Amino acid sequence: MVEAGSARYPVYCAWGLLERSGDILDQLGLSGRVFLIADQAIIDSHGVTAIDSLRAGGRSVESYAVPSGEASKSLSSLDALYVWLSSHRAERRDIIFALGGGVTTDLAGTAAATYLRGMPLVHAPTTVLGMVDAAIGGKVAIDLPSGKNLVGAFYQPRAVLADAATLATLPPRELRSGFAEVIKHGFIRDEPMLGLLDESADLLLDPAAALEDESHRKLLVEIITRNQAIKATVVSADERESDIRAILNYGHTLGHAIEAVTGYSAVLHGEAVAMGMVAVAEIGCSMGLIDEALVTRHRRLIERFGLPTQSPPGLGRAEIVEAMSRDKKVVGGKQRWVLLESVGNPIVRDDVPAEIVSEAIDAVVGAA
Numbered sequence: 253m254v255e256a257g258s259a260r261y262p263v264y265c266a267w268g269l270l271e272r273s274g275d276i277l278d279q280l281g282l283s284g285r286v287f288l289i290a291d292q293a294i295i296d297s298h299g300v301t302a303i304d305s306l307r308a309g310g311r312s313v314e315s316y317a318v319p320s321g322e323a324s325k326s327l328s329s330l331d332a333l334y335v336w337l338s339s340h341r342a343e344r345r346d347i348i349f350a351l352g353g354g355v356t357t358d359l360a361g362t363a364a365a366t367y368l369r370g371m372p373l374v375h376a377p378t379t380v381l382g383m384v385d386a387a388i389g390g391k392v393a394i395d396l397p398s399g400k401n402l403v404g405a406f407y408q409p410r411a412v413l414a415d416a417a418t419l420a421t422l423p424p425r426e427l428r429s430g431f432a433e434v435i436k437h438g439f440i441r442d443e444p445m446l447g448l449l450d451e452s453a454d455l456l457l458d459p460a461a462a463l464e465d466e467s468h469r470k471l472l473v474e475i476i477t478r479n480q481a482i483k484a485t486v487v488s489a490d491e492r493e494s495d496i497r498a499i500l501n502y503g504h505t506l507g508h509a510i511e512a513v514t515g516y517s518a519v520l521h522g523e524a525v526a527m528g529m530v531a532v533a534e535i536g537c538s539m540g541l542i543d544e545a546l547v548t549r550h551r552r553l554i555e556r557f558g559l560p561t562q563s564p565p566g567l568g569r570a571e572i573v574e575a576m577s578r579d580k581k582v583v584g585g586k587q588r589w590v591l592l593e594s595v596g597n598p599i600v601r602d603d604v605p606a607e608i609v610s611e612a613i614d615a616v617v618g619a620a
Contacts, residue, residue, distance in 0.1 A: 253484065254388060254389070254408070254484045254487060254488055255488045256389075256390065256408055256487060256488055256491040257491045258390075258406075258408055258491060259390070259408035259410075261408060261409060261410055261411050261412070262411050262412070263388055263411070263412040263414070263480050263484055264276070264411065264412065264413050264414060265383065265414040265416060265473055265476045265477045265480060266414075266415070266416065266473060267415070267416050267417050267462075267469050267472075267473060268415060268417050269413050269414065269415035269416075269417075270298060270301045270302045270305065270376065270413070270415040270417075270418070271301060271305055272305065273301075273302045273305040273306050273349075273376065273413060274305040274306045274307075274308050274309040274311065275305075275309075276411065276413060277306065277309075277311075277347065277374065278309060280374075280410050280411055282347050282372055282374070282410060283311075283345075284343065284345040284346040284347050284372070285311065285312040285313070285314070285342070285343075285346040285347070286306050286311050286312070286313045286314070286346070286347045286349050287313075287314050287315075287316070287337060287340070287342055287346060287347065287348050287349065287371075288302065288303060288306070288313055288314065288315040288316070288349045288351060289315075289316050289318060289333065289348060289349070289350050289351070289352075289356060289359070289360040289363070290302075290315060290316070290317055290318065290350075290351040290352055290356065291317075291318055291320055291351065291352030291353060291355070291356045291378065292317040292318060292319050292320055293320045293352075294351070294352060294378055294418070294421070295315065295317045295351070297421060298351065298378055298415070298418050298421070299315060299351060302349070302351055302376060303315065306349070314340050316333065316336050318352065318355070318356055318359060318360075320355070321355065321516075321517065322355055322395065322511070322516035322517065322520075322521070323516060323517060324355050324356075324359060325355050325358055325359050325393070325394045325395045325401075325516075326394055326395060327394060327396075327403070329359055329394070330359065330362055330363060330394055333359070333360070333363040333367075334363065334367060337363065337367050342367065342368070342371065343368070344368050344369075344370070344371060345372070346371060346372070347371065347372045347373070347374060347410075348360055348361075348363060348364040348371050348372070348373050348374070349374050349376060350364075350373065350374070350375050350376060350377075350387075350409075351376045351378060352376075352377070352378055352379070352382070353377065353378060353379035353381055353382045353386070353426070353430075354377075354379065354381045354382045354385065354386030354387075354521065356382075357375045357377055357382055357386050357387045357392070358386060358392050358393055358394065358401075358404070359394060360373070360392075361373055361375070361392030361407060361409070362392045362393060362394055362403075362404055362405065362407075364392075364407065365392055365404075365405040365407035366405070370407070372410050373407065373408075373409040373410060374409055374410055374411050374412075374413065375387035375388075375409045375411070375412045375413070376412075376413045376414075376415070377412065377414055378415070378418035378419075378422070379418075379419075379422055379426055379427075379430050380419065380422075380427060380429075380430025380431055380433070380434065380476070381426075381429060381430035381432075381433055381521065381522055382414075382430075383412075383414040383416075383430075383476050383479075383480065384430070384433050384434055384437070384476060384479035384480055384482075384483060385433040385479075385483060385500075387409070387412045387414070388412055388480060388483045388484055388487065389408075389483060389484075389486075389487035389491075389497075390406045390407050390408035390409070390487070390491065391404065391406060391493075392404050392405055392406075392407050393405070395516060398512075398578055399508070399512055399575070399578045399579065400508045400511055400512055400516070401508075406491065406492055408491075412480075414476060414480070416459070416462075416469065416472045416473050416476055417463075419459040419472065420459045420460045420462065420463055421460075422459070424457070424558075425520065426520070427457060427459065428457065428522070428523075428557055428558045428559055429520040429521060429522030429523055429559070430522055431449075431456065431457075431522065431557045431559070432503070432521075432522035432523070432525040432526040432529070432554070432557075432559055433479070433522060433525065434449065434475065434479050435449065435526070435529070435553055435554060435557065435559075436500075436502050436503055436525060436529060437479050437482045437483070438553075438595075439502065439529070439550070439592060439595055439596075439598075440499050440500070440502050440590075440592070440596065440598045441482045441486075441499075441596055442478070442482060442596070443595040443596050445475075445478060446549075446553060446595070448475070449475075449553065449556075449557075450553060450556060452471060452475075453556045453557055455468055455471060456471070456472065456475060456557075457557065457558070459472055483500070486499065486500060487500075498588065498590060498600050499590055499598040499600070501590050502529065502532065502590040502592075502598060503525045503526070503527075503528035503529035503531075503532055503590075504525055504528055504590075505528060505532070505576060505579060505587065505588075505589060505590070506524075506527065506528040506531045506532070506572065506576065506612075506613065506616065507521070507524035507525040507526075507527065507528030507529075508524070508528075508575070508576075508579060509572045509573075509575035509576045509579065510524040510527060510528070510563055510567070510572065510575075510617070511524045512575040512578075513567060513571045513572060513575050514564070514567070518564060519563070519564065522559065523559060523560050526554045526559035526560055526561065527560055527561060527562070527563055527616045527617075528616075529550055529554065530547075530550055530551060530554065530561045530615070530616055531612040531613065531615065531616045532589060532590065532591055532592075532612070533546065533547040533550040533551075533592070534547060534611070534612040534615050534616075535589060535591060535604055535608055535609065535612045536591040536592050536593075538608045538611060538612070539591070539601075539604065539608060541591055541592065541593050541599075542591075542592050542593070542594065546592070546594075546595070561616070562616060562617075563616055563617040567617040568617070569610060569613050569614060569617065572613050572617055573609075573610075573613070586602040586603075587602065587604070587609075588600055588601070588602045589601050589602070589604050591604075
């Protein structure tokens with residue numbers, strides 16, 4: 253359950269949850285038409301399950317497919333959604349049902365926050381990233397060519413419905429990418445989970461096997477639920493990122509810069525965050541906050557999940573630094589870094605020397 257200042261709403265996770273979509277909307281008292289906005293890659297499979305459940309209760313459902321990939325988080329994609337909603341004469345009591353990963357929940361959430369000055373929003377994330385991070389907390393945004401998530405709002409959904417069964421059809425690279433946010437949660441809030449992740453990586457990276465194995469299903473649901481609770485607790489305490497919520501940006505300062513300079517296509521969000529976590533671990537070590545063993549622990553667990561600790565060739569320090577300077581977390585011209593004093597004890601610092609930042613960037617993207 254998220255209990256933010258502006259809203260209180262449930263966060264669900266179960267196997268086969270999309271089959272209960274209609275019942276859950278009834279329980280929430282949402283009775284309008286449903287405008288389902290779904291990732292194009294999954295609308296023909298999981299979209300059918302959700303639509304059948306929603307229509308079973310007599311609801312009218314319209315659907316719209318969003319092309320997969322970060323490039324869809326754009327002004328042109330948002331404009332296309334506005335045109336679609338207008339063409340169907342969407343009303344304020346109607347519901348936007350976002351089905352897909354973080355790109356879909358961000359784009360659909362931005363439309364819900366702004367069209368008619370706000371429509372009810374339900375997130376149904378189908379990726380690890382969406383389930384444990386993007387769909388929870390009310391941050392919705394689109395990208396600009398100059399940076400990630402620069403246009404958006406804080407807009408809380410009415411509920412989050414995470415069907416762990418959808419992970420069984422997720423492409424392996426997308427699956428691995430999402431676990432970067434899970435690893436991040438472990439380092440900033442849940443050290444025991446880091447051990448569980450290390451022990452269970454092979455199982456977690458094979459959700460299709462859970463179709464035939466109940467214990468496997470329970471493990472996936474446990475990990476997702478555990479991470480949802482971490483995110484919900486943090487955003488309930490700080491809805492608008494004025495204090496503790498900033499710790500969720502662990503690994504994201506450099507991560508967002510890598511995404512920006514690679515055009516939001518060559519590197520997935522979780523891959524960029526994985527490299528960003530390695531960089532901030534290096535920074536923390538250089539500043540005497542953590543030891544080399546914890547840096548190694550970062551690298552080992554990230555690699556255990558098949559995530560990169562080095563960027564693709566061709567990136568240089570100068571373009572990374574330039575991209576970081578445009579980051580929305582810069583305050584008073586100073587870059588704010590989320591670092592660790594120990595596992596589970598993050599801090600925010602704006603006094604990291606430039607030479608230490610340069611060394612950390614070089615450790616991940618190389619010197620250029």
